[in-house]
Amino acid sequence: MSSSETVDDEDTFKILIATDIHLGYMEKDAVRGNDTFNTFQEIMKCAKEKEVDFVLLGGDLFHENKPTRKALHSCIEVIRQHCMGNKPVTFQILSDQAVNFSNSKFPWVNYQDENLNISIPIFSVHGNHDDPTGVDGLCALDVLSVAGLLNHFGRSQSVERVEISPLLLQKGNTRIALYGIGSIPDERLYRMFINNQVSMLRPLEHDSDWFNMFVIHQNRSKHGATNYIPEKFLSDFLDLVVWGHEHECRIVPERNEQQLFYITQPGSTVVTSLSPGEAIKKHIGLLRVKGRKMQLQKIPLQSVRPLYIEDICLSELSHLFTPDQPMVNQKIQAYCQEKVEEMLDEAQRQRLGSPQTPDKPLIRLRVDYSGGFEVFNSMRFSQRFVERVANPKDILHFLRHKETKDGVKGQAHIFKHKYTVYRPSSDVLTLRVEDLVKEYFQTAEKSLSLLTEQAMGKAVQEFVDKEEKDAIEELIKYQLEKTQRHLREKHTEPTEERIDEEVHTLIFTVDLVCCNCVHQAISRAQAHRIQGQSRSAREDELDLSDEPSDIAMESDDDYKAPATRGRGSRGRGQPSKARGKRGRGNFTYITNSHLSCSFN
């Protein structure tokens, strides 16, 4: 039995997972203009065909913070077309919706609104492209949300701390706690994490029954020291993290061996840069959750304009040409042309039997011309492909690697992941504290402009290299006084809040770097690591950890037939009356426990 034919029962949640749809990306382009709208249509059509319980989006539904009229119009059209109708929604929301949707003018899930006949609710966090702005703090998703077309969740009320109260969903015997956090600038969220300002509420009732999902839209790969969210920051009670923002499709869940959760990174559904990660086939996922078990079926998207990318390094093709050869440029051009033709042939082959796929692919040939070669006119080169390539203007990309040996090799379609699954080495926690201190200051410096780069660099250097215990502390104290003076004297309107905020940060910083504290923290971290190891011995209590074969691309024939229970029916009007009865669940606070151990 193929996984798509899996028998789903009353206990099985079926969730369509997609992210980074970027509606409106290149919408003015004559060739690519409709790509994102077509793909959104394909995704929602798929949701309808698969009869999913809901659609879960990981942010960046829109490419522009202020989508054009066309983008908004198309989006609404597709949602109204596919997500409204008489199919009953058979799961319940147990959490307090007034909390989950506290930013909405209609703070309840759209399928329970008695004036809207929703068949497939969409839940989404916002991404960095469609994040809230302005005095009212509205984002593009809120326009959909106020129209009852989408349920925007994971919106943080405060910029100082994030408290994530999950949506508690129940279908038959399956319970999902759905956590989400809309995009926050990475450095700020990073700081909040190490600052113990991120907390997640966990339901006290049935605490071991919940399948805990978390949707996040942040850098997963390291862009600078604090400009990403390390996987290890995320709470280890989670079962599955849906990671948005990263465009490479890594949708097959990957296990983080330290945190003992899985991460699925669906990747974008449109190519927004001509980079290797985007050349990987685009997918969305059909996630089934039953009890604590999950299964993720990857669904290839047909309507996505494919990207073919190839690298050539001229200096490695010395059997074909050398820089001083006569007519070498013509020969190189002919060679490049041949390569492009090969990619176009490949595109043609791949497209067979997939009429939805756009006929003109995206093509990128990266030419490393180091070693004395010269660039040639790429515009004229591209002219030949105008009718067959979607990006004729930028097919060629010339680059020069200084170290030829380590340069990009001519391996088409094979790309190493920029990312590796985090595997803690024995000294990782010890190292981490130092890293964090270092990174923290870089963040603080950048975001608060409190510490000059030079002074900070020197102090950190001294702290790290020379174990000069007082270096940072002195700098901070000096800066603290200076900043307080500065704020009180120079600013015309220094609000007390602003001063407090900055002073608070500084005081925390001073506390943090107090050498004793740091050393204590390192000791605690090491102790914690030992605890962590003993905890991993209890892993087998979790369905997920002992049944890795249950995940990804496997059929779930081994699902046990549960006792039949009445399907939750949904009468019009009735659910909204029930709304008032939902009490706020009992929660316990979970903070980022690793870090609290390290620093408290």
Next chain:
Amino acid sequence: MSSSETVDDEDTFKILIATDIHLGYMEKDAVRGNDTFNTFQEIMKCAKEKEVDFVLLGGDLFHENKPTRKALHSCIEVIRQHCMGNKPVTFQILSDQAVNFSNSKFPWVNYQDENLNISIPIFSVHGNHDDPTGVDGLCALDVLSVAGLLNHFGRSQSVERVEISPLLLQKGNTRIALYGIGSIPDERLYRMFINNQVSMLRPLEHDSDWFNMFVIHQNRSKHGATNYIPEKFLSDFLDLVVWGHEHECRIVPERNEQQLFYITQPGSTVVTSLSPGEAIKKHIGLLRVKGRKMQLQKIPLQSVRPLYIEDICLSELSHLFTPDQPMVNQKIQAYCQEKVEEMLDEAQRQRLGSPQTPDKPLIRLRVDYSGGFEVFNSMRFSQRFVERVANPKDILHFLRHKETKDGVKGQAHIFKHKYTVYRPSSDVLTLRVEDLVKEYFQTAEKSLSLLTEQAMGKAVQEFVDKEEKDAIEELIKYQLEKTQRHLREKHTEPTEERIDEEVHTLIFTVDLVCCNCVHQAISRAQAHRIQGQSRSAREDELDLSDEPSDIAMESDDDYKAPATRGRGSRGRGQPSKARGKRGRGNFTYITNSHLSCSFN
């Protein structure tokens, strides 16, 4: 019995009429920012309380062509709040909705959509502020329309001709043919009218039963020769014209004695300029239509920020000050201050018992300082009123009238209409042909850049003043050849369509000005006028014309009780099935008959 307590029966349409709501006007202003949203809320709340059958808007729902997120969000919120619910909609649409809403992705009225529970449908044409733009020809209303929140009608498919196919509405025994035309640049529409390119379809069945309404959003007052739509252009079969765009409230229907229809001009619901017309109390209307009778109840708006405006002419206050008096400036300032205080007192009085009315009014004092007086620092003057006036920056407006005698007089709150109701004089039709020819060329000149202003002015002068029959013709012929040459030779890409269009226009022009034609036209027009007089003898066949007392502010006690008929019920889902059965009604073409007589 007051008009608001009128007993409405199954045959009575209740229609809330409003226009020029300008959502988002000054939304960034700290004081006035929410004015338009508050008033829209008031309007829709009123619609709900009055249990109207539908809301009819005359355009410019939004102030900006691309409304901000906040404006769109607020608008959707208000509509979802007030226009959705279980109140049944008890009128039917008999016309082919695929034609009425041909621009919509969901070409049927929102209240018949089985997935939306609409209690009060809104019908709107677009205004010049929220008109369609871009390749897709979408306007802000279309975003509401695709979300099922509003029914956008009156959209013309072509820029060359307008064919208005009415919405045919039936409630009990009452039938309304609702015509609408979204904003078109006045000069273009003017040209289309005189060019016989505007036609209105009339249902053949029950042709005498229909109450014919027309919603238009154009200049009603004359802004330049062809930069408005003369009332006389509108077909005389109409019963009521709802005129948007003009901001002065003239909501009490005014009878056009020539065309025998009534015009209601609701005016804007927000002050967008500090001009006398905007100082008139803002209203919306509750229109009742039963059979061919109508009654319009004007409803004052409470939430509108009022404008008080006063004029003073210093040279007329010689008993108080003369230019050469010592300290005259201080005295004038004190006098102005007193005037503003008086207006503020008046505002305070008017606001009593109306808590919804914003406390800070708009104040404008127009100071005519001609006669040797000097202006003074208006910024300093305004400083005193910052806390009490919504527009402290522009309270004072200094002006100087050259002819003091005809200057603006110090009559506060009494303003002559800029408009007069059109009353045809005996030679109006004869004159009109000449006017039209003149105006037509000005339009053609302006819009097509075919004729130089100078040459045209001279030719027209000769034609009009000196009866120099060949003047225009020669100019046109010369220009025709020149333009053809120009288009074919100079333009790099002269599309055949473009050439054809311009040539066609020129040929028409030549035809038109051919002296014989003009003279024939004048004769025909005179003949038509005679026909028109005999037609007016049949006026008494119309309910409307012989019962003017039935209109405006009158109670409709004299409504005859009709035979009871089944109330149109509206089950969910059922109407959308019925949709397919609606055939396209039988229509007859009505063109602007006056003009066709004149020019064909």
